[in-house]
Amino acid sequence: xxxxxxxxxxxxxxYQGGAGPVTALHDVxxxxxxxxxxxxxxxxxxxxxxxxxxxxxxxxxSNGTVRxxxxxxxxARRDRDYGxxxxxxxxxxWRTIRKNVELPLEIMGRPKEQRHQRAMELLKxxxxxxxxxxxxxxxxxxxxxxxxxxxxxxxxxxxxxxxxPFGALDEITRERLQLELLSIWWExxxxxxxxxxxxxxxxxxxxxxxxxxxxPRPGRVQRVVEVNLxxxxxxxxxxxxxxxxxxxxxxxxLRATETAG
Amino acid sequence: MLPVIGLVAxxxxxxxxSKLLFGISDQRLPHLxxxxxxxxxRTQGGNGPLLLVQMLxxxxxxxxxxxxxxxxxxxxxxxxxxxxxxMPILERGLMPYVIGSQTVPILAIAPMVVVSLGRxxxxxxVAKIFxxxxxxxxxxxxxxxxxxxxxxxxxxxxxxxxAASSLQTFWKLRLPASLPYLFASLKIAASxxxxxxxxxxxxxxxxxxxxVMILNAAQFYNSRPPAxxxxxxxxxxxxxxxxxxxxxxxxxxxxx
Numbered sequence: 001x002x003x004x005x006x007x008x009x010x011x012x013x014x015y016q017g018g019a020g021p022v023t024a025l026h027d028v029x030x031x032x033x034x035x036x037x038x039x040x041x042x043x044x045x046x047x048x049x050x051x052x053x054x055x056x057x058x059x060x061x062s063n064g065t066v067r068x069x070x071x072x073x074x075x076a077r078r079d080r081d082y083g084x085x086x087x088x089x090x091x092x093x094w095r096t097i098r099k100n101v102e103l104p105l106e107i108m109g110r111p112k113e114q115r116h117q118r119a120m121e122l123l124k125x126x127x128x129x130x131x132x133x134x135x136x137x138x139x140x141x142x143x144x145x146x147x148x149x150x151x152x153x154x155x156x157x158x159x160x161x162x163x164x165p166f167g168a169l170d171e172i173t174r175e176r177l178q179l180e181l182l183s184i185w186w187e188x189x190x191x192x193x194x195x196x197x198x199x200x201x202x203x204x205x206x207x208x209x210x211x212x213x214x215x216p217r218p219g220r221v222q223r224v225v226e227v228n229l230x231x232x233x234x235x236x237x238x239x240x241x242x243x244x245x246x247x248x249x250x251x252x253x254l255r256a257t258e259t260a261g
Numbered sequence: 262m263l264p265v266i267g268l269v270a271x272x273x274x275x276x277x278x279s280k281l282l283f284g285i286s287d288q289r290l291p292h293l294x295x296x297x298x299x300x301x302x303r304t305q306g307g308n309g310p311l312l313l314v315q316m317l318x319x320x321x322x323x324x325x326x327x328x329x330x331x332x333x334x335x336x337x338x339x340x341x342x343x344x345x346x347x348m349p350i351l352e353r354g355l356m357p358y359v360i361g362s363q364t365v366p367i368l369a370i371a372p373m374v375v376v377s378l379g380r381x382x383x384x385x386x387v388a389k390i391f392x393x394x395x396x397x398x399x400x401x402x403x404x405x406x407x408x409x410x411x412x413x414x415x416x417x418x419x420x421x422x423x424a425a426s427s428l429q430t431f432w433k434l435r436l437p438a439s440l441p442y443l444f445a446s447l448k449i450a451a452s453x454x455x456x457x458x459x460x461x462x463x464x465x466x467x468x469x470x471x472x473v474m475i476l477n478a479a480q481f482y483n484s485r486p487p488a489x490x491x492x493x494x495x496x497x498x499x500x501x502x503x504x505x506x507x508x509x510x511x512x513x514x515x516x517x
Contacts (some may be wrong), residue, residue, distance in 0.1 A: 058418050078424045090415045094437045094516050103433065107423045135516075155423075 003070075004030040005159065005193050006055055011064035013050050023218035024050045029063075030212065030221060034158070035191045039208035041198055042252065042257070047219020048197045049163055055195060056082045056161050068159070076159075077081040080108060083152030083192070089144035091136040091151075098123065098132035101151045108155060122150040125184060142173040149181065152189070160185075160192045166203070178206055179235065186232050201254070205229075206238060207247045213250060215257030221255045225250055291487040296494070299487040312488065315474075318493045321468040323458050324499050328394020331454040331503075335447065337394065338401025345402070346435075347408045363399045367392065367457065372464045385467060393457035394436060398451040404446025408439025444511040451503040459496060471496045 013025040025047040032038055040048040054066055057073035068076035076082065091100045101119040110118075112210040123129050126146040128139075136144055145165060152160060166174045185194060198204050204211045211225040227246055229237055237243055272292060280290055288296070300313035341359070345352035371392050378388040412434050417453065420430045462472025471492065478489035 056422060058421065077422060080424060082422045084417075084419060084422045086415050088415065090419060090468070092416065092434070092437065094440070104423045107420075107425045107429050182312065 004031040005034040005065040005069055006030070006195075007052075007258070008051075008063075009065045009067075011054065011066055013047070013054065013059065014062040020098045025054070025061075026218035026220045028219075028221055030224075032193060032195075034193055037185065037194045037196065037207055037209045039196045039198055039202045039204035039211045039212055040214060041201065042214030042219075042222075042254070043216055046214040046216040046257075047221070048214050050219065051214075052161050052163055052195055052197050056084060080104075080155055081158050083144075083155070083157035083160045085148050085152045085160070085162045085165045086165045089136070089141075089148040090235070091138050091144055091147060096133050096135055096149045097139065098126060100136070100147060101154050103151065104155050118154055119150075122154055123147070125153075126150045126180070142169055142177060145169065145177065146180075149184070153184070153192075153241075156188075156190075156192075158190070158192055160194045162194065162196045164197050164199070167198070167200075174203070175238075178203060179233075182207060182233055201247055201250050202238065202243075205243060205250060206233065211250055213253045213257070223253050225253065273383035279397065288483075291490060296487040296490050299485070300493055312491065316471070316491060319474050320471045320495050320499050323455065323462065323471045323496075326389040326435055326458040326461070326470065327393050327451075327454040327499065327503060329386075329390040330395075330457055331397050331450060333390060334394035334397025334454065335401050335450060338398040338450070339405055339443075340448075341398065341402045342409060345406050352406075359399065359402060362395070367396060367460050369407055370395070371457075375464045377462060389458055389461040389467075389470075392461035393454040396453040396457035400446040400449040400453065401443070404442045404449075405439060408442030409435050411442060412438045440515050444507065444515060447507050447511075448504055451507045452500045455496075455500045455503055467513045470498060 008028050008030040011025060011028045012023065015022045015024055028047075028051065040051060041046050050059060054061055055068065055073065057077040060073075066073050068081060071079070091097070092103065096118045098116075101116045101122055105115040105118060120129070120132060123132050125150055128143060128146055128150065131139060131143065131147075136147070139147065145168075149165070166177055169177065185191060194207075196204070196207055205227055208227050211227060213222045213225060215221065215222040216244065225246065229240065229242060229246070276290075279285060280292070300311065300316075302312050303309055303425055304315050305314055310318075341355075345356070355385050374391055374395075375385075375388040378391065379385065416438075417430070418433055420434055425433070458470070459472040459475070461467075462470035463476060467473050474492045475489070475496065478485075478492045
């Protein structure tokens with residue numbers, strides 16, 4: 001592997017809860033290469049969201065070190081290395097869709113012309129070219145989530161953090177957005193590293209280069225499954241026998257974590 | 262418009278109907294027609310302006326005081342909310358006094374304020390605005406504080422991921438997110454400031470304002486009941502107008 005863009009070295013995260021300390025993440029060591037698409041999967045309470053939040057400097061580790069491009073996560077955040085997409089779109093409802101996509105660029109002080117142009121470019125990319133002047137509540141959930149992806153990509157961050165971004169969508173919209181996300185990611189130049197948290201096994205296998213299977217109480221990495229399906233992936237990939245074999249492998253792995261715990 | 266007309270018609274019916282049904286005397290509940298008629302009687306023994314005109318002139322004086330108090334009290338409430346948001350320790354320390362200040366009846370405080378500010382040589386309107394502001398700042402403090410804290414944790418996480426400064430987070434997230442809460446409390450404050458202005462007019466010495474009109478009409482109630490009803494109606498009108506102005510501002514400012 002080349003020099004990793006994300007490096008976890010024996011990282012633990014302990015929360016001081018009302019009922020005593022809770023270990024959310026225990027002794028995680030993980031290396032992720034630039035441009036990789038990584039899926040984090042596991043039952044609730046396995047620390048997959050915590051892992052993502054540690055990368056993005058939204059939480060700090062209790063033990064061990066996290067390095068992003070050989071920097072601290074805090075430095076990486078100040079360098080605007082992260083684009084984040086949550087399960088809910090978190091659009092600001094007093095801004096139009098275009099103004100929402102422009103928000104990060106506004107904060108980074110980019111000139112108005114450039115902001116406008118970049119926002120329109122991204123809205124076209126996610127299929128919302130005609131909806132720039134609409135307000136968020138006028139759009140469907142799937143469209144709002146597309147806008148949220150456009151916003152995360154607006155400043156071309158090198159790392160894209162996605163926390164169950166399609167978790168609230170119906171199955172049909174969800175499969176379409178998976179394909180769209182893959183093609184956006186595949187064509188982006190430079191291609192961002194994606195950390196994608198999910199609890200859907202087919203979603204993880206379909207999207208990722210590697211699936212990190214996690215187990216709960218305390219949260220730790222159980223196994224990393226390599227997904228050697230050809231890219232670019234297409235609708236037919238989901239009907240490939242190899243796809244089924246990998247889905248089964250991840251499923252078995254998840255079941256093993258249950259019986260072990 | 263239709264529901265408004267329907268409601269007015271229903272009120273007319275209840276008013277006159279209950280007079281008829283329960284035999285309520287004109288002394289206790291005058292005919293609506295008589296109230297309308299007093300609007301067009303001349304004041305000052307037949308040489309002054311119409312009573313309605315006099316009432317409206319005084320209402321305007323009250324509205325001006327209410328607006329002044331609303332503005333000052335609104336700024337104070339806004340400032341306190343900002344202070345409490347930045348320093349929660351201060352909130353815990355000061356909030357009991359803020360709440361206490363609102364529990365003391367305004368009727369007890371107003372004369373004290375009017376008399377002591379008057380002794381200090383201040384113009385009468387200063388004391389009136391003070392009382393109006395006193396009733397205004399509280400709902401604004403509470404509403405604004407709630408609004409400033411209404412931004413979701415995830416929307417704040419986003420700001421953090423953009424490495425936004427706290428000033429940017431305030432202008433682009435906290436403040437716009439607070440506006441619906443701010444306007445809800447400004448609407449309450451608008452009518453509270455009118456009450457404050459009227460109450461401050463009641464202690465002796467005031468020469469203008471709808472509060473003075475209410476006092477006068479009450480003194481002559483035995484000989485002329487409709488005048489008091491008219492004064493009360495006009496006082497209500499001030500509150501409605503002020504509320505409407507705030508609601509209009511909200512529609513112009515809050516986009517979604």
